[in-house]
Amino acid sequence: MRPAFSLPVVVLVFTTAVGFAQQGSTDDPIGARARRLHAEAIVIDTHVDTTSRLLDPAWSFLDRHQPAERGAGGPGGRSTGNAVDLPRMREGGLDGAFFSIFMSNTVTGPQAVKRSLEQIDAVRGLAVRHPDTIALATTAAEVRAAHAAGKTIALMGMEGGHMIDDSLAVLRMYAALGVRYLTLTHSVHTNWADSSGDELPTHDGLTAFGKDVVRELNRLGVMVDVSHVADKTFWDALDVSVAPLLASHSSCRAISGHPRNLSDEMIKALAAKGGVIQINFLDAYLDHDLYLAQEDRRRELAPLRKELEQKYPGPENGARRMQELRRAMAAMPALPRPSWEKIVEHIDHAVKLVGDEHVGLGSDFDGASMPIGMEDATQLPKITEALVRKGYTDQQVRNILGENVLRLMTRVEQVAREMQAEAVRSSSRAPGAVAR
Numbered sequence: 048m049r050p051a052f053s054l055p056v057v058v059l060v061f062t063t064a065v066g067f068a069q070q071g072s073t074d075d076p077i078g079a080r081a082r083r084l085h086a087e088a089i090v091i092d093t094h095v096d097t098t099s100r101l102l103d104p105a106w107s108f109l110d111r112h113q114p115a116e117r118g119a120g121g122p123g124g125r126s127t128g129n130a131v132d133l134p135r136m137r138e139g140g141l142d143g144a145f146f147s148i149f150m151s152n153t154v155t156g157p158q159a160v161k162r163s164l165e166q167i168d169a170v171r172g173l174a175v176r177h178p179d180t181i182a183l184a185t186t187a188a189e190v191r192a193a194h195a196a197g198k199t200i201a202l203m204g205m206e207g208g209h210m211i212d213d214s215l216a217v218l219r220m221y222a223a224l225g226v227r228y229l230t231l232t233h234s235v236h237t238n239w240a241d242s243s244g245d246e247l248p249t250h251d252g253l254t255a256f257g258k259d260v261v262r263e264l265n266r267l268g269v270m271v272d273v274s275h276v277a278d279k280t281f282w283d284a285l286d287v288s289v290a291p292l293l294a295s296h297s298s299c300r301a302i303s304g305h306p307r308n309l310s311d312e313m314i315k316a317l318a319a320k321g322g323v324i325q326i327n328f329l330d331a332y333l334d335h336d337l338y339l340a341q342e343d344r345r346r347e348l349a350p351l352r353k354e355l356e357q358k359y360p361g362p363e364n365g366a367r368r369m370q371e372l373r374r375a376m377a378a379m380p381a382l383p384r385p386s387w388e389k390i391v392e393h394i395d396h397a398v399k400l401v402g403d404e405h406v407g408l409g410s411d412f413d414g415a416s417m418p419i420g421m422e423d424a425t426q427l428p429k430i431t432e433a434l435v436r437k438g439y440t441d442q443q444v445r446n447i448l449g450e451n452v453l454r455l456m457t458r459v460e461q462v463a464r465e466m467q468a469e470a471v472r473s474s475s476r477a478p479g480a481v482a483r
């Protein structure tokens with residue numbers, strides 16, 4: 048347990064402000080404007096995978112850590128380094144983050160529910176233990192209030208429909224605890240939705256139950272997240288959802304052909320319904336050459352993967368197999384990684400396609416290999432400065448940094464209120480019916 052607000056954080060914030068002032072002002076008015084804009088705007092990242100660290104008693108969110116040496120916690124990244132903690136959020140002007148509630152698809156059933164609750168507890172615990180510094184937010188209004196009070200904002204998103212264990216009741220309890228988006232799938236199909244990361248589609252998008260999940264998310268005021276899902280699942284969700292959709296951490300397929308990214312057609316349809324694409328910083332989602340090189344490497348490693356599956360069979364040996372695969376990959380020459388500027392290229396592409404009101408930031412910090420120059424949250428002001436130098440207005444930049452996702456949250460909350468009111472009205476018309 049640590050003091051609510053440690054001295055190093057205060058010193059850090061002060062020295063950063065001095066640093067900003069020293070760096071810019073007189074000889075570089077654009078740089079100065081960008082720094083001021085970034086500091087004043089509400090900056091929200093809709094996807095960080097820092098949550099598992101919170102469960103490690105030896106790791107403190109209030110301490111400053113170093114970025115991972117290669118990638119930020121992704122494949123090949125060193126487990127000792129990471130990208131997000133309180134001091135670095137403050138230094139990078141990152142006001143709020145959606146902490147991902149996540150476990151791989153090999154964890155299912157009651158075990159997945161238990162582990163989800165433990166992760167939710169860990170995120171909620173941040174605000175409970177450090178109420179002067181950190182606030183949990185579950186609505187756009189709470190985000191604005193916490194920002195006005197100078198607090199760092201913790202939000203929660205659940206990355207993978209497998210964690211609801213096929214139960215709308217479990218989903219309702221996650222919502223009650225503050226989860227504000229559900230990514231319909233991770234990289235494997237759930238029992239009710241196809242993923243972009245799995246082999247052949249098995250459900251042709253969403254099943255009837257999958258559509259019920261989307262309607263229930265609408266009713267609960269939880270954003271429907273289409274990152275990771277198969278294209279057909281995206282179109283089904285767009286069709287069924289009353290509220291606009293979120294892509295919490297996806298980039299543009301027109302620039303990198305990775306199936307995790309959204310095509311221009313999908314981005315246009317998402318935006319037409321009021322949704323937002325939050326650009327993912329993962330290097331291969333940004334860079335097409337790296338994506339292709341990784342695909343080649345995957346094919347190259349396929350025989351070894353097969354051999355390991357025979358040698359160490361079953362889900363219980365998954366970690367062992369991964370360890371051996373990582374060793375083999377580490378022995379291969381490193382693939383050239385893109386620069387952070389690719390992030391700006393993706394933002395600009397989406398803005399040119401659908402305007403600045405439908406684009407934002409979903410870094411995937413601590414869950415992905417980052418481009419060069421975006422190793423941790425302290426690097427975020429570079430994006431603001433690059434947008435300003437491209438000629439973006441202050442309002443456009445503010446929209447991208449956080450206002451768009453806040454508007455989406457507000458709309459999703461409004462849809463939920465309307466649906467709940469309608470349910471009450473219709474249940475009063477039908478005696479015996481129960482509205483939950």
Ligand SMILES: [Zn+2]
Nearest residue numbers: 206275296414
């Ligand atoms: Zn993800």
